[in-house]
Amino acid sequence: MDVIESLRLATRGLAANKMRSLLTMLGIIIGVGAVIALLSIGQGAQNAITEQIQDIGSNLIFVFPGSLTQAGASFGAGTLASLSLKDAEAIANPANCPDCAAVAPQRSGVAQIIYRSANTSATVVGTTPEYAFVRKLPLAEGSFFNGQESARASRVAILGGAIAEDLFDLEGALGQTIRIDRVPFRVIGVLEEQGIGGGGANLDMQVFVPLTTARARLFGSLVAKGGGDAVSLINVSAVSEQRVDAAVEQITELLRARHRIQYQDDDCTATSQQDILGVFNQVTSILTIFLTAIAAISLLVGGIGIMNIMLVSVTERTREIGIRKAVGAKRRDIMVQFLIEAMVLSILGGLIGIGFGAAAAALVSATGVLDTGVSGQSVALAVGFSVSVGLFFGLYPATRAASLNPIDALRYE
Amino acid sequence: MIRLQDVTKVYNMGTVQVHALRRVTLDVAEGELMAIMGPSGSGKSTLMNILGCLDQPTAGEYYLEGTSVNSLTDDQLAEIRNKKIGFVFQNYNLLARTSALDNVQVPLVYAGVPASLRRSRAVDALKSVGLGDRLSHKPNELSGGQQQRVTIARALVNQPTIILADEPTGNLDTRTGREIIEIFQQLSLERGITVVFVTHDAEVAACTQRIVRLRDGLITGEEKVDEACAYLSAETEAV
Numbered sequence: 001m002d003v004i005e006s007l008r009l010a011t012r013g014l015a016a017n018k019m020r021s022l023l024t025m026l027g028i029i030i031g032v033g034a035v036i037a038l039l040s041i042g043q044g045a046q047n048a049i050t051e052q053i054q055d056i057g058s059n060l061i062f063v064f065p066g067s068l069t070q071a072g073a074s075f076g077a078g079t080l081a082s083l084s085l086k087d088a089e090a091i092a093n094p095a096n097c098p099d100c101a102a103v104a105p106q107r108s109g110v111a112q113i114i115y116r117s118a119n120t121s122a123t124v125v126g127t128t129p130e131y132a133f134v135r136k137l138p139l140a141e142g143s144f145f146n147g148q149e150s151a152r153a154s155r156v157a158i159l160g161g162a163i164a165e166d167l168f169d170l171e172g173a174l175g176q177t178i179r180i181d182r183v184p185f186r187v188i189g190v191l192e193e194q195g196i197g198g199g200g201a202n203l204d205m206q207v208f209v210p211l212t213t214a215r216a217r218l219f220g221s222l223v224a225k226g227g228g229d230a231v232s233l234i235n236v237s238a239v240s241e242q243r244v245d246a247a248v249e250q251i252t253e254l255l256r257a258r259h260r261i262q263y264q265d266d267d268c269t270a271t272s273q274q275d276i277l278g279v280f281n282q283v284t285s286i287l288t289i290f291l292t293a294i295a296a297i298s299l300l301v302g303g304i305g306i307m308n309i310m311l312v313s314v315t316e317r318t319r320e321i322g323i324r325k326a327v328g329a330k331r332r333d334i335m336v337q338f339l340i341e342a343m344v345l346s347i348l349g350g351l352i353g354i355g356f357g358a359a360a361a362a363l364v365s366a367t368g369v370l371d372t373g374v375s376g377q378s379v380a381l382a383v384g385f386s387v388s389v390g391l392f393f394g395l396y397p398a399t400r401a402a403s404l405n406p407i408d409a410l411r412y413e
Numbered sequence: 414m415i416r417l418q419d420v421t422k423v424y425n426m427g428t429v430q431v432h433a434l435r436r437v438t439l440d441v442a443e444g445e446l447m448a449i450m451g452p453s454g455s456g457k458s459t460l461m462n463i464l465g466c467l468d469q470p471t472a473g474e475y476y477l478e479g480t481s482v483n484s485l486t487d488d489q490l491a492e493i494r495n496k497k498i499g500f501v502f503q504n505y506n507l508l509a510r511t512s513a514l515d516n517v518q519v520p521l522v523y524a525g526v527p528a529s530l531r532r533s534r535a536v537d538a539l540k541s542v543g544l545g546d547r548l549s550h551k552p553n554e555l556s557g558g559q560q561q562r563v564t565i566a567r568a569l570v571n572q573p574t575i576i577l578a579d580e581p582t583g584n585l586d587t588r589t590g591r592e593i594i595e596i597f598q599q600l601s602l603e604r605g606i607t608v609v610f611v612t613h614d615a616e617v618a619a620c621t622q623r624i625v626r627l628r629d630g631l632i633t634g635e636e637k638v639d640e641a642c643a644y645l646s647a648e649t650e651a652v
Contacts, residue, residue, distance in 0.1 A: 005522055016510060323506045326467060327567065328495020328523040330488045407467050410506065 003340075010341040013313070021345060024309040027302025028349030028389065029356060032382045034295040036357025036374060039381075041364055042288040044372035049280045053273055059241045060134065061100075061248055062276075063091070063234040063255070066267040082267040084228030085211075087258060091236060096254050099247035101239045104131035105211065105231040109219050113207060114179040115167040122163050123206045124180055126214025127235075134237040137203065140164075142174050142189030145210050153212040157185040161193025162204035183217045185209065225267070226259055236270075244272045299385055302349065303393040310342050310397035321401055322409025335402040342394025343387065350386025354379055414607055415441040415464065415575065420473035422459050422630075433459040435630040436473065441609060443574070446601035448618035449611045451627035457611045458579065460627065464609060465498055465577045466490045478574070495523050499568025501578035501610070505560045507552040513539060513563045514548040520571045538566040542596060558589030565596055569606075576600060578610035582617055594620050 014021040065082040088105035091097050106127040113122050131137070132144035137158075145156045157178065164173045173187050194204055215221055215229060224230035238247040251270040259267055314321070321334055354374075361372040422434040433456045441447055451457050462468035463475060466482060469490075475482045477493065485493070494500075507516050517535040526534065539545060542562040552560055561581060568576050578597070582590030594617055600606045601622075610621075618624045620642040626634040 002525075005528070319506070320508055323508060324519065324523070325491065326465075326494060326500050326506070327520040328491050328571075330491045330523070332488075333523055407462055410502075 003336075006336050006340045007344070009337055010344045013317075013341055014344060020309065024305055025302075025345055025349030025352065027305040028299065028346050028386055029302075029353040031295055031299035031302045032350045032353025032386055033356035033360065034298060035292060035382050035385070036354050036378055037360035037364075038291040038295060039288065039378040040357070040361040040372045040374045041370060042284060042291065043375060043378075044361070044364070044370040046281060046284045046288075048370055049284070050277060053277050053280070059101075059238040059244050060273045061236040061238060061244065061251065061270055062272075063087075063236060063251060063268060063270045065232065066269065081222055081230040082225045082259065083231050083234055084224035084226060085231055086228040087224075087255060088231060088234045090254060090258060091234065091251055097236075097247060097250040099239050099243040099250055100236050102130045102134050102237045104128050104134045104235040105233070106131065106235065107211060107214060107219055107222075107230070107232045108206075109214075111181045111207075111218065113163060113167065115176065118167045120163060120166045122160070124214065124218060125206050125208050126211040126219065127208060128211055131208065131235065134235045135203075137208075138192040138194075140190045140192045142187070144189055144208070150210040150212055153210060153216050155183065155185045155213055155217070156188045156209065158189035158191065158208040159187055160204045160206040161191050163207060164190045165193065180207065180209070181218060238272075244274060248272050296385075299389055303346070303389040306342055306345050306390065307393040307397060309345075310338060310394055311400070313341070314338065314397050314401040317401075318404060318409045318412040321404050322406050322412065325404070325406035326410060331402040334404075335398045338398035338401045339391070339394045342397065343390035346386045346390030346394075347383070350382055353386075354382055357382070414443040414445075414478065415439070415609075416474075416476040417463075418474040418476070420463060420470040420475060422456070422463065422468070423471045432630050434463070434470070437630070437632055439625065439632065441607055443607055444601055444605040445623065446597060446608045446621045447610075447623045447625065448621040449609065449625050449627060450613070450615070450618055454629075455627040456630040457627055459630075461577055461579050461609075461611060464575075465500060466493045491523075495520055496571055497574050499565075499571070499573040499576040501561070501564050501568050501576060501581045503580040503583040505552070505557075505564045505584075507560060507563055507567075509553070510551060512549045512551055513544060513555070513566075516552070516563055517567045517570050520567060524571055534570055535566070538570040539563070541569065542566045556589075557585050558592060561585060561589070561593055562596070565593070569600070573606065575607045575609070578608070580611050580613065582612065582614065590614075590617065 063083060083105070085105055088103050091100055092103040094100075104127050106125050108123050108125045110121060111124045113120050125131075129145060129147050129150055132139075137144065139158075140161065142158070144158055145154065149156050157180065159167075159173060159178075167173070167178065168176065173190050176187050177184050178187060179185070191203055194202065209218070211231075222230040236247065236251065238244045248270045252266070255261075255268055255270070256266065261267065324334060358374045361374055364370055365372045417437055417439040419436045419438055420434055421432070421436055424431040424433055437456075437460065449457055449460065459468070463470055466477075466485075467490075469483060477497065482490070482493070500506075508519065514532070514535050517538050518531045521531040521534060536545070536548065539548060542565050544559060544562050544566065547555060547559060550559075552563070555563065565576075576597070581593050581597075585593065597608045597610065598620065601608050612618050619638055621638055624636050624638060625632060
């Protein structure tokens, strides 16, 4: 008996009980649909995060101060004023860190931004002119402040896209005077609006001013642990993507020497973009594995459903099996017939599931939150899974059908 | 053709042993039309099952066309059932919700006959039992006699050498029963097919060439039937 004939038989058998077949497939449909949807959404999320982090610059290094610990309680990274402007200058010196191309220290704080009757709350970042280069700031109009403005502690500001929209509806911001905590600043540049972003990289709600100005007029001076003006973060750009790890190494060594740290008891951390990317990827892949495991359980349940229905079907069709055996069906013929029926159920369920999963992924894409895509890999995985579920859970009922004695089967009422 | 030599069949029903057949010896010639008669529990069905290679004897030998069937595997028996034996059952045993044509094709499917050839052979078989115009009817759309003729077509389609029928007229009225017996007579006389059937009806049995009587698993009598078949001639008068 050939495969086409078996397929024809199987589909006819299933079509005879359409509702039952559909309900049986439902478990597989849900399982496969969940696998496809979760894998493609997870992949989309991972891509989005990777893209965003890479937008900031793939050779970017952050140097964070360590965490402040009081009476054994840690206040989290960045709470310790261990980094100073002098540290930044030391890193910028090519003699110390040959693989660091540019350095931009920053101090930031939250402040109220006011323009006439409009006002909004924003993160004010005081930094140096190198910042625009290190962080690859996308300017929509105007320019970043220069060395002169920085040296003179000019009251100039560059607005993030969302701030500009809030205060000026994106029009005519340039040259206007805004007030940051009552201090007037002239707007000299506006950044492109980036939309929803994650990973602490959202520039839309930030305002950039010279570090000198910020210290003198906004945040006041803060002395670092080792002396000098404290900064909350140092942005460093490595000479190339390949030299990032070397640059991290050099910065760590340099700061240990400057802060007289022994036994790796670091009071600050240099982290590259790749490290952060790695952590994100790890988190998303753990999440993906976790969700896939849940989907796999639902596939298992679906498979048990198929086995159950196939066993019912074998009992119901005992007489048919007897007739087929009497007219010459061999064990193998009966076995193949029922196995193919189970596999048609699971594969058909799998295909419908792929359809639903792809539709769910497309729906997520349509909302604009994430750009998802169903990968060939996940489709192959889903098909492979449904074939094996059908094979595995169809085997027992098929064996039972095949081993029926024809005389008893014919007599079965 | 068919030779049973001291065939014994014992069923183990828990602790009790039931002797369904006791040292039965029987020869059936090629093209012979034979009836088996006997009360229920006499071992008729067991004998038919063994003849049809659905079951194997506990002791004794069964030779089919000169070869012993005893040592064959399940798959080899299935092949013999497929190629050499045609079954006709009292309750027809047709596949429900399946057209007459598809029902008749089932043995051909297992014989590995290609699809194109299957159809034409099934059509021929149905025509030979007078059902050429009922090809796509399902069993529940056919009368008892028509269903039994579909069964005969299914039994014939693989050109078997033997047809075994278990009370083929049992569920039919006299007139349709006659038609079925007539078909059997034709098969035996014109096509040389050996036909063995079980019946309770002495009139039906009288239309065969030989009647074997069975009781308690033993053959208690054999008789040759010589005179013309009163059962069939009665029909001619009725028409």
